[in-house]
Amino acid sequence: WRDGVEQGAINIDSVTVTDSVIYEAEDATTFPGEHNLAADHTGYSGRGFMAHYNQDGNGTEFHVNADRAGVYTVAFRYQSAQGDTRTLSLYVNEEETAYAVSFPRNNQDWADDIWTYATINLPLQAGENILRLQKEDRENAGYINIDYLAVPNRLLAATEVSGGIP
Numbered sequence: 001w002r003d004g005v006e007q008g009a010i011n012i013d014s015v016t017v018t019d020s021v022i023y024e025a026e027d028a029t030t031f032p033g034e035h036n037l038a039a040d041h042t043g044y045s046g047r048g049f050m051a052h053y054n055q056d057g058n059g060t061e062f063h064v065n066a067d068r069a070g071v072y073t074v075a076f077r078y079q080s081a082q083g084d085t086r087t088l089s090l091y092v093n094e095e096e097t098a099y100a101v102s103f104p105r106n107n108q109d110w111a112d113d114i115w116t117y118a119t120i121n122l123p124l125q126a127g128e129n130i131l132r133l134q135k136e137d138r139e140n141a142g143y144i145n146i147d148y149l150a151v152p153n154r155l156l157a158a159t160e161v162s163g164g165i166p
Contacts, residue, residue, distance in 0.1 A: 059134025
């Protein structure tokens with residue numbers, strides 16, 4: 001309404017506001033050389049997404065940049081319609097110990113095409129970081145589609161304000 005006159009209606013499905021850098025999975029390095037680029041589900045960003053992660057050793061390597069060293073909350077945009085929660089291993093900068101990233105089932109079946117986020121807090125160094133997401137063995141369930149990795153432009157940190165809240 002403007003000046004008492006109806007101007008029409010707008011339907012908005014969603015609005016996403018982010019200060020994150022998006023790293024598309026289809027632009028990342030895949031291993032062991034297979035590129036499982038897919039586009040058979042709707043709602044993905046970019047040219048498609050990486051499909052399945054169902055074979056031991058399958059994975060995607062993201063090269064991400066951080067302005068400062070610290071802990072960042074990164075998010076994988078994904079979909080999963082098989083079983084219960086799926087888990088993949090995430091290696092940061094070639095460390096020997098992996099982080100476990102949990103991907104709860106978010107679709108009743110693959111036709112639902114619902115995408116959601118799995119987040120994890122990671123220590124990143126200033127400059128380039130290598131994040132390697134992979135299915136390692138039978139402990140990692142696989143059958144996940146990864147759309148992208150979002151890395152925030154700011155650190156996960158709390159700042160103490162002297163004097164309290166006014």
